[in-house]
Amino acid sequence: MGFFSKLASSLKKTKDKIADTFSRVFSIDRIGEEFYDELLDALVSSDLSVNFAMEIVDELRETMIEGSVKDKDFVVQTLKDTLIEKCSDAGEFEVEYPTVIMMVGVNGVGKTTTIGKLANYYKQKGKTVTLCAADTFRAAASDQLTEWANRSDVRIIKHSEGADPSAVVFDAITSAKAKGTDVLIIDTAGRLHVKSNLMEELKKMSRVVEREYPEAQFLKLIVLDATTGQNASSQVETFDNAIGLDGVVLTKLDGTAKGGFVLSMLSENCVPVAYVGVGEKLGDLEEFNLEEFVDGLF
Amino acid sequence: MANVFSGLSEKLNHVFTKLTKRGTLTELEIKQAMREIRIALLEADVNLLVAKDFVNKVSEKALGQAVLKSLSPTQQVIKIVSEELTELMGSTNSKLLVSSELPTVIMMCGLQGAGKTTLSGKLALHLKKSGKKPLLCACDIYRPAAINQLKVVGSQAGVEVYEEGVKNPVTIAKNAVKYAKQYGFDTVIVDTAGRLHIDEELMQELIDISSEVKPTEILLTVDSMTGQDAVNVAKSFNEKLEITGCVLTKLDGDTRGGACLSVKAVTGKPIKFASVGEKLQDLEPFYPDRMAKRILGMGDVLSLIEKAQEVVTEEDARKLEKKMKENSFTLEDFLEQFEMVKKMGGVGDIMNMLPGMGMGKLKGVKVGEVDEKRIERQKAIICSMTKKERRDPSLLNYSRKNRIASGSGTTVQEINQLLKQFDQTKQLMKQFKGGKKRLPFM
């Protein structure tokens, strides 16, 4: 399947609506305050963070000469280029084996599903994969992960519900080391970032990995739901402060939401976007491509 | 999103600084104020078109209004805005409709990950507590282990779960209703799989379930962190299913929750409940006025008051009330308040509800942890003051502050922060004075 192909088609569905929003922008033929106000609104309507959208608008203000909007394509292209420039410092997401990937995020964003897809993704690349069911809190969470492990036929380490998640992580590492697993993926319980005790628990799990498996690369990925709005930045900041993030996974891009907030993540937090989720099936995972993503927004 | 609350107030203050004693709000001022409000609403995730509509309505109201003596123009505008917001969100209405022919069927629907299954359990518990006999019905046959999840949730709530494994959900729902009739359950809560509003096939499935079991309530579950897309989702679900109401989930986070305004605006249906935690009892009625304040970033003072009332004794309260009336609230009392905050549980929770302290300000700070630490430091500061200083902080000049800083192992800056916070609290108290309302921390 082509790069971002499914994403492209799903973004097209909303293209009409966006075109509509932007048509308001371009119905104003003089570049002035009103134009920039409309532009700001249009950007925010893709869920770009308001601060970031303001920054973009300010930057555009410097680039553009006051006067008439003669060439709409020119304005759009300048806008796209500005966005891409601001976001390209985040760097690439790279994996070195053996690696431990810990999936974190608020409730219901798609952590477990993404892990299921990633298991398949790495297996297809010829890597060995082990899953670790460290969500011992939510009802039937480990049953859910087990089902995904079965789908890609990979190993899973789990304890009973209510067990200490750090203990599951410990066991999974021991097992992964013994078997020489290339990729160990840890599922964690969804938690709202404002709950400090739950964030502490995450730090503890993170320390177990660092202590027990220093020779492996340790990647902490936050999963963000594309339907989320401005709260996404708060999520990233808080999780990043707690455990230090290495990447973002943006899920549910097969809906009508665009997840524009990842752009400020790339620019402000310099956290790269690793993967995007475009459905509920095993193969519905793609690598992130900034240019195509930005293209899809307009 | 930094400094959301003070953000809006400050920005509005800035707009109105030029306001002389002309007596009415001028068009230009209103226009500038409305721009700030529009941006505040966008920051709160209110849909762009909904926000624009709203701002137009408000500016009509505000234009030409006499400036009230008792309120600053900023306060006045915020007042209009929050009244309008409250009105738009409708009245408190958390009653679930009951069918004349039992059992009453409640169908849950929404996007993936919105929180339907947990919510089904919460509703079941809520109904059980109010003397009903609910039955949960597992119709999410797609997500791995979803049925198991509902079974666990059901057993936690002490409510029976009807399931047939992976079969046609329409049949399962139909059989659940039959089963309920047979065994005397008065309510059936149908948990359905999360789905995208643009997934024709799965939306049709919901329509089929609905026409089979004729639910009295069709509740759309909306994640309170949803952004601009909330309108599309709500619109589609409502058009296809004619929902009867919404439930907001995950409101225990720091989201401003503007999505609920969008949902209300496009569906016109009441928001019946707010879900505020992972435990099954964490379900509350929806309070439009509090939500309005939250959207504006003005802190959920009212909720705080209620919460505080539960934990702090009447006696504590009366003592403090007396102090307030005598206007003798001092830093010593402030110190006592810190202890009460502790009693009330997580500082993070409380802070988020206070104006100027929620969200933005605490962003980047590890809420609970650092604030507990900060409170310890603040206690140290007050303890290093003389008795006189504690009663009259205006004594604190630079050299006294320096002394206190070295005595408490803090900095002058921290002392200033504390004093500012103390002032704000006093201000807040003044607002509550006279009214029947209780103070935060009381």
Ligand SMILES: Nc1nc2c(ncn2[C@@H]2O[C@H](COP(=O)(O)OP(=O)(O)OP(=O)(O)O)[C@@H](O)[C@H]2O)c(=O)[nH]1
């Ligand atoms: N349409 C769509 N649905 C998704 C995607 N990713 C996950 N989902 C669905 O979102 C719902 C929640 O996914 P989970 O993987 O259980 O989310 P989670 O973050 O593990 O949830 P908790 O562990 O409960 O916090 C499920 O119904 C998934 O099928 C995606 O990319 N697109």
Ligand SMILES: [Mg+2]
């Ligand atoms: Mg999960």
